[in-house]
Amino acid sequence: MVSKVVDARRAAVLGSPIAHSLSPVLHRAAYDALGLTDWSYDRFEMDEAALPGFLEKLGPEWAGLSLTMPLKRAVIPLVDEISETAASVDAVNTVVFAEDGRRIGDNTDIPGMVAALREHGIEQVDSAAILGAGATASSALAALARICTGEVVAYVRSETRAAEMRQWGERLDVDVRTADWSDAAQALRAPLVIATTPAGTTDALAAAVPERPATLFDVLYDPWPTELAARWSMFGGAVVSGLDLLVHQAVLQVEQMTGRSPVPLEAMRRAGEKALAAR
Structure with missing residues (x-):
């Protein structure tokens, strides 16, 4: 039981509004296909003011975060380093937590x-x-x-x-x-x-x-x-389509957060299409 708690990893998407986000569907589909049964992916309604406090409370079980509006620029001063890609547009949509605790920002949209x-x-x-x-x-x-x-x-x-x-x-x-x-x-x-x-x-x-x-x-x-x-x-x-973009940028996020490759793009796409059809 103790081992399971230690091994479980978490990730989530943050933003406002966030209820419409397909990110949980896509990331969970990837976890299922990769056999990452101890991984979970959630969503949190979050504005700029609440972001610093949220980040400070995260424990070692957190692997990474996906960020949407209005947080893509607000998160930049809260990370330890950002990629050249993210710096080129002053926008971070991905934060990965390194083993040494550093917060690394990237942009997978581009x-x-x-x-x-x-x-x-x-x-x-x-x-x-x-x-x-x-x-x-x-x-x-x-x-x-x-x-x-x-x-x-x-x-x-x-x-x-x-x-x-x-x-x-x-x-x-x-x-x-x-x-x-x-x-x-x-x-x-x-x-x-x-x-x-x-x-x-x-x-x-x-x-x-x-x-x-x-x-x-x-x-x-x-x-x-x-x-x-x-x-x-x-x-x-x-x-x-926008779903093509969403899936491809999510594939890159899953790779960074889990360290696994290749990531099941088609399984993620099917999950996204099914979720959209149900709306």
């Missing part, structure tokens, strides 16, 4: 985007378009820094957002040009379109999908498909 695109045959593009600005758009830019050899056009709603995207481009060494959202239909002709906007924002663009679209990466997964993704598929274009 390599998760690259892996999701690679799974769909996209390893390099000569240009791309981003719909939207903000935290997800900056992660998209960081992913494009790895696979895009030319210009990235970001379609935004304000000059403030445009300036932010240009600054991210300079920081990430990506050739970024900004355009007004009123011209967003032009984005749909790019070799790769990454939609980072909230649900419903791109619905009006569905009618502008070209006859032979290339690849759409829509980071949403609920509701799915979006009107844009459905129209894109109808016209024969390749579609990468």
